[in-house]
Structure formats: structure tokens, C-alpha cells
Amino acid sequence: MTNRIAELRKERRISQAELADAVDVTRQTIISLENGRYNASLLLAHKIARYFGLTIEEVFLFEEESE
Amino acid sequence: MNKKILLSALAAAVGLVLFGVVLILGEQLPVGGVGLCSGLGGALIGLGGGRILLPLLMRGMSPEDRKEVERAERDERSVAIRTRAAQDSWYWSLYLLWIPFIISMVRGELLWMVLCPVVIVLHCAFYLFHMYRWSKKL
Numbered sequence: 001m002t003n004r005i006a007e008l009r010k011e012r013r014i015s016q017a018e019l020a021d022a023v024d025v026t027r028q029t030i031i032s033l034e035n036g037r038y039n040a041s042l043l044l045a046h047k048i049a050r051y052f053g054l055t056i057e058e059v060f061l062f063e064e065e066s067e
Numbered sequence: 068m069n070k071k072i073l074l075s076a077l078a079a080a081v082g083l084v085l086f087g088v089v090l091i092l093g094e095q096l097p098v099g100g101v102g103l104c105s106g107l108g109g110a111l112i113g114l115g116g117g118r119i120l121l122p123l124l125m126r127g128m129s130p131e132d133r134k135e136v137e138r139a140e141r142d143e144r145s146v147a148i149r150t151r152a153a154q155d156s157w158y159w160s161l162y163l164l165w166i167p168f169i170i171s172m173v174r175g176e177l178l179w180m181v182l183c184p185v186v187i188v189l190h191c192a193f194y195l196f197h198m199y200r201w202s203k204k205l
Contacts (some may be wrong), residue, residue: 006107017081024138024141024142025142025143025144026135026138026139026142026145026146027135028144029071029142032205033142037098037204037205038144038147038205040143041143043143043144063182
């Protein structure tokens with residue numbers, strides 16, 4: 001799973017702290033999401049997508065792993 | 068929040084009363100009474116006092132830091148780290164260690180009274196190690 005959080009955030013000139021405040025998580029969680037170390041829950045993915053005014057699919061990109 | 072502080076204060080007060088009972092009655096207590104009252108008193112003071120001290124310590128932080136600490140309590144990544152660390156360190160077995168500890172206090176067996184808390188502390192250190200490991204992974 002990859003995501004466009006960092007890209008969207010930079011596009012809109014939003015800091016990690018501002019995004020963390022808006023979706024009620026710690027800044028460290030935003031850092032981990034952007035680095036791809038942590039996969040957001042459906043609830044958090046929904047909050048982040050809504051914050052950017054996009055759908056979950058537009059923010060989080062699901063790539064099926066090849067066997 | 069106030070209810071939590073009230074309960075913590077009550078626990079600490081009961082702990083102090085138990086210590087007082089040991090100090091006043093001492094030898095008059097039945098066999099194992101001294102160990103049991105001291106042990107439970109200490110545990111209650113530790114638990115209650117800790118929960119009272121934490122908000123006081125947080126008052127010294129900046130509003131941003133305080134908000135971050137409060138948020139970390141329910142933040143889903145932090146919860147995931149705590150859950151996985153607990154699973155990896157067999158955290159449930161920590162509760163089992165309190166059984167020999169209480170038995171040793173009732174029976175007044177000094178070796179086990181010392182050994183059990185040491186193992187409990189090591190168990191907590193093992194949990195903290197896994198917390199660190201998972202915080203690097205997630």
C-alpha cells in the first residue's frame with residue numbers, strides 16, 4: 001500500500017502537525033504513514049481522504065503483491 | 068478525569084492506611100499480615116500516586132507537548148505498537164507473577180518476596196524493549 005499524503009500535503013502547504021491535528025493522530029503517525037511504514041486503518045484513511053476532499057482510492061493506492 | 072483522580076487518591080490513601088496499620092500494630096498482626104499489608108500498601112501507593120503525579124508532571128509541558136501526549140493515548144499507531152509489544156512479550160503472564168508474589172508475602176518468604184518483584188520489573192523491561200522494536204517498525 002502506498003499513499004499520496006506527503007505529495008498532497010506539500011501541494012496544499014500543510015504541515016505534518018496541522019494534518020495530525022485535523023485527523024486527531026500524533027505527528028509521528030503522519031510521518032510513519034508518509035514513509036510507508038504504517039498502513040492507516042479504514043477510519044483514519046477516511047478522515048485523511050475527507051480532509052483533502054478526495055476519495056480513499058485517490059489518496060491510498062493499493063498495489064496487489066505479486067506471488 | 069476527576070473520577071479517575073479521585074479513585075487514584077483513594078487507592079493511595081488506602082495504601083497509606085495499610086502502611087500505618089503495619090507501623091502501629093507491627094508484631095500484633097497475624098503471620099503474613101505484615102508482608103501482605105506492606106506489599107498491598109506499596110502497590111496501592113504506587114498505582115494511585117503514579118496516576119496523581121502524571122497530570123501534575125504534564126502541567127510542566129508546553130500545550131503542544133501536552134496535546135501530543137494526550138493524543139498518543141488513543142492514537143491508532145501508538146495503540147498498535149502497545150498491542151503488538153504486549154503480544155510479543157507475553158504481557159498476560161505478568162499478571163500471573165503477582166500470584167507467587169502475594170503468596171510469598173502472606174507466607175513471609177524473603178527470597179520469593181525479592182525474586183518476584185525483580186522478575187516483574189524484568190518482564191516490564193522486556194515489554195518496553197518490544198515497544199521500542201515496534202515503534203521502529205511501524
